[in-house]
Amino acid sequence: xxxxxxxxxxxxxxxxxxxxxxxxxxxxxxxxxxxxxxxxxxxxxxxxxxxxxxxxxxxxxxxxxxxxxxxxxxxxxxxxxxxxxxxxxxxxxxxxxxxxxxxxxxxxxxxxxxxxxxxxxxxxxxxxxxxxxxxxxxxxxxxxxxxxxxxxxxxxxxxxxxxxxxxxxxxxxxxxxxxxxxxxxxxxxxxxxxxxxxxxxxxxxxxxxxxxxxxxxxxxxxxxx
Amino acid sequence: xxxxxxxxxxxxxxxxxxxxxxxxxxxxxxxxxxxxxxxxxxxxxxxxxxxxxxxxxxxxxxxxxxxxxxxxxxxxxxxxxxxxxxxxxxxxxxxxxxxxxxxxxxxxxxxxxxxxxxxxxxxxxxxxxxxxxxxxxxxxxxxxxxxxxxxxxxxxxxxxxxxxxxxxxxxxxxxxxxxxxxxxxxxxxxxxxxxxxxxxxxxxxxxxxxxxxxxxxxxxxxxxxxxxxxxxxxxxxxxxxxxxxxxxxxxxxxxxxxxxxxxxxxxxxxxxxxx
Numbered sequence: 001x002x003x004x005x006x007x008x009x010x011x012x013x014x015x016x017x018x019x020x021x022x023x024x025x026x027x028x029x030x031x032x033x034x035x036x037x038x039x040x041x042x043x044x045x046x047x048x049x050x051x052x053x054x055x056x057x058x059x060x061x062x063x064x065x066x067x068x069x070x071x072x073x074x075x076x077x078x079x080x081x082x083x084x085x086x087x088x089x090x091x092x093x094x095x096x097x098x099x100x101x102x103x104x105x106x107x108x109x110x111x112x113x114x115x116x117x118x119x120x121x122x123x124x125x126x127x128x129x130x131x132x133x134x135x136x137x138x139x140x141x142x143x144x145x146x147x148x149x150x151x152x153x154x155x156x157x158x159x160x161x162x163x164x165x166x167x168x169x170x171x172x173x174x175x176x177x178x179x180x181x182x183x184x185x186x187x188x189x190x191x192x193x194x195x196x197x198x199x200x201x202x203x204x205x206x207x208x209x210x211x212x213x214x215x216x217x218x219x220x221x222x223x224x225x
Numbered sequence: 226x227x228x229x230x231x232x233x234x235x236x237x238x239x240x241x242x243x244x245x246x247x248x249x250x251x252x253x254x255x256x257x258x259x260x261x262x263x264x265x266x267x268x269x270x271x272x273x274x275x276x277x278x279x280x281x282x283x284x285x286x287x288x289x290x291x292x293x294x295x296x297x298x299x300x301x302x303x304x305x306x307x308x309x310x311x312x313x314x315x316x317x318x319x320x321x322x323x324x325x326x327x328x329x330x331x332x333x334x335x336x337x338x339x340x341x342x343x344x345x346x347x348x349x350x351x352x353x354x355x356x357x358x359x360x361x362x363x364x365x366x367x368x369x370x371x372x373x374x375x376x377x378x379x380x381x382x383x384x385x386x387x388x389x390x391x392x393x394x395x396x397x398x399x400x401x402x403x404x405x406x407x408x409x410x411x412x413x414x415x416x417x418x419x420x421x422x423x424x425x426x427x428x429x430x431x432x433x434x435x436x437x438x439x440x441x442x443x444x445x446x447x448x449x450x451x452x453x454x455x456x457x458x459x460x461x462x463x464x465x466x467x468x469x470x471x472x473x474x475x476x477x478x479x480x481x482x483x484x485x486x487x488x489x490x491x492x493x494x495x496x497x498x499x500x
Contacts, residue, residue, distance in 0.1 A: 050365055051358040053406040072407065073365035095406045216327050216362070218369045 041225050042079030043110050045091070047071050048118040048148025048210035055100070055117050058090045065090065074210050074218050079225070082110045091117060091126050101126035112224060118148035118169050118210070127169040131224065134204065135176045141199035142174030142224075144206055145186060151213030155188040159197075174204055186219070193219050250457040251410045252304070255336040256371055263308040263455075264335035264372075265297040266326055266363075267342045270380075271312025273298070275438030282440075284432040285385075290314055295439075296341075299448020303473040304455065309335060318342035319351045323359040327366050338367045339451065341377040341414070344437060347392035357399040364407055375454065376404045378415040380443075383425035384436035390425075412454040414447060421446065421486055445483050460484065 045057045045068060054070035059080045065088070068077040084107055091101035100117060105128050107113055112131025117124065135142040145157040147166040156165045157172060159182050164172035179201035186193040190213050199205045204224040211217040254261050265271050273295025275287050293310045301308040311329050316322050322342055330338060340363065346356055364374045378397035382389040397415040404411035422428035430443035439447060453460045453469045460466065463485045470477035481487065 051362045052365075053361055053403065054408075070406075072368055074369050093406075095402070216366055218366075220369075 041111050042081035043087075043089075043107065043113045043115060044068075044079045045071065045077040045115040045117065046146065046148070046206075046208060046222075047073050047075055047077075048116060048146070048208065049073065049093075049124055050150070050211045050216060051119060052093050052117065052124060053095070055091060055093045056096065057092070057101075057115055059087050061088055070096075074208065074220050076222050079111075082107065084108055084110055089115060089128065091115060093117075093124075100124050114146070114171065114206075116146060116148060116169060116171075119150040119212070120168060121150060125169055129171050132171070132174045132204065135174065135202065137176055139179055139201045140176050141179045141201060142176055142204040143182060143184065143197050143199060144174045144204070145172040146170070146206055146208045147172075147188075148208060148210035149188070149191060149213055149217055150211070152188045152191055152209075155186055155191060155209060157207065158185045158187070159183070171206070179203075188213075190214050191217055193217065195219055195221070197221055199223075251337065251373065251375065251455050252306070253336060253373070255373055256334060258334055260334075261306050262333075262335040262337075263297075263300060263304075263306065264329070264333045264338045265300070265308055265310050265312065266322070266329065266338060266340055267312045268316045268318075268322070268345055269312060269314035270344055270438060271295055271297065271339075271341050272310060272314050273312065273444060274314055275432045275435070275440055276444050278432055278440045280429040280440055280442045282432075284435045284440075287432060287435055287438055295444050296447040296451060299445060300339075300451055300455075303448055303452040303475070309333065315345060316342075317345040317349060317351065319346050319355050319359045323362060326363050330363065330367050330372060331370055333372075335372060337375055337455070338363075338372045339375045339377060340364070341379070343379050343393060343396040344382075344389065347379075347382075347389040347396065350392060353392075353395040353399050356396050357403060360400070360403060361407075364403065364409065368407075373410075374407070375410045375412065375451075376400050377412045377451065380414050380418040380431075380439070380447075381422075381425055382437045383428060383431060384434035386436035387425065389437065410454055412451050414450060417450050417460060417484070418446070421484065442483060449480055449484055 047055045054072045056068055056070035058065040058067045059082055060066055066080050068080050071077045086104050086106050089105050093100055109130050114129055116127045143159055145166045147155045147168050154165055154167050156163055159175045159177055162175040164175055166172040179199055181196050181198045184195050184197050186209055197205050206222045206224055208220045209217055252261050272293050276294045278284055297308040297310040367374045378400045379393040430439055430446050432438050432440045452473055456472055458469050463481050466481040466484045467477045470480040
């Protein structure tokens with residue numbers, strides 16, 4: 001016969017395990033969707049296609065590829081960390097049913113590499129570009145422009161006396177500025193956007209302009225890692 | 226013992242939170258201005274053409290305009306919140322709508338934007354892909370300007386305009402896909418309408434033989450259905466209609482009859498902002 005105290009202890013342990021399983025299950029299932037892994041570092045995707053649903057991307061060969069959860073227009077994905085070298089990059093939209101890009105790509109410096117999805121007229125396009133250099137000056141920060149405005153072949157960004165240009169689907173060089181708030185003006189044919197970028201010392205900021213010329217253009221600032 | 230109680234309590238709390246999240250109403254003050262507001266964007270079916278006409282009246286043609294009312298006025302009444310009717314009779318999503326809507330969306334203080342569009346696109350046989358891309362544009366613009374989109378499928382036409390259904394059905398499929406891909410709330414009007422009206426040519430919700438615009442009962446139907454969606458309530462069986470009626474303070478028998486049929490229905494008088 002099992003002593004009462006043991007039975008109680010076993011029952012207590014069973015209930016504790018059951019409760020723990022419930023909690024683990026809820027935490028594991030919380031948030032919905034998602035999947036994959038990600039961080040603030042690594043290769044990241046920026047969605048700049050106004051007529052496109054959320055976009056996701058995968059790095060690696062099928063079977064071992066890692067998937068970053070889909071992001072909506074004018075948002076940036078989590079980063080997928082990989083080593084340098086050739087990587088197969090796949091970009092999906094329409095709930096994963098439409099492949100926008102699927103090609104091996106050499107990543108010399110994966111940490112900070114951007115996969116940009118943008119539109120050029122009726123075409124959805126993808127560009128991959130490496131990170132820029134960190135600001136050299138002590139206490140400075142860097143600001144660059146990404147042009148994802150369909151119909152805008154070139155956009156220029158002015159910060160103080162410095163000016164850089166980004167063609168459609170590309171990123172400008174960084175403008176090195178003193179840390180703090182910098183007024184930024186982005187100009188192009190039919191585009192004039194002014195905003196303030198607050199950059200801490202040693203950081204790099206990306207100003208994304210995305211949308212369609214003469215229709216709708218949205219700006220957003222991301223801190224690069 | 227303390228650990229057991231803590232974990233058990235945490236589990237129960239998490240379960241409650243999880244179930245509450247699954248049934249959370251969609252309505253929220255996303256812009257933090259202290260008022261929950263809704264913007265209804267669309268064409269004549271949003272504007273309310275055909276409203277004020279009782280079922281079983283024979284209607285050949287309808288005027289393009291009258292007072293704006295339709296489902297937005299029902300939504301406002303059911304949920305006791307301001308709803309702006311931005312329906313434009315005769316407008317296609319893919320021509321006038323996609324051009325007009327960005328300005329409307331950016332200038333509104335609404336928290337939720339309801340999109341019900343496409344009947345005029347069906348007249349011009351606009352491709353479903355074109356329809357989807359333009360609706361996605363507006364969903365994206367709404368999102369980056371801080372609004373929650375709510376998508377609605379298109380009710381089937383009948384009678385003199387029964388030929389539109391081939392296209393409206395395809396548009397509805399696109400709407401469902403967009404709702405899934407964008408993780409947006411969806412009011413599947415087409416599915417609920419088909420359930421209520423298995424025989425389209427005798428459907429009491431639509432002006433016949435005109436065959437496109439809902440009548441007073443049809444707009445009540447859309448208003449109840451959309452109210453349930455925004456409140457996060459299911460509408461699969463008649464018992465759900467009772468729960469909806471309870472939530473909006475309406476007569477359960479009437480809500481049930483409008484949504485699921487049964488006894489003869491006396492339409493409620495239509496209300497509109499110009500009445």
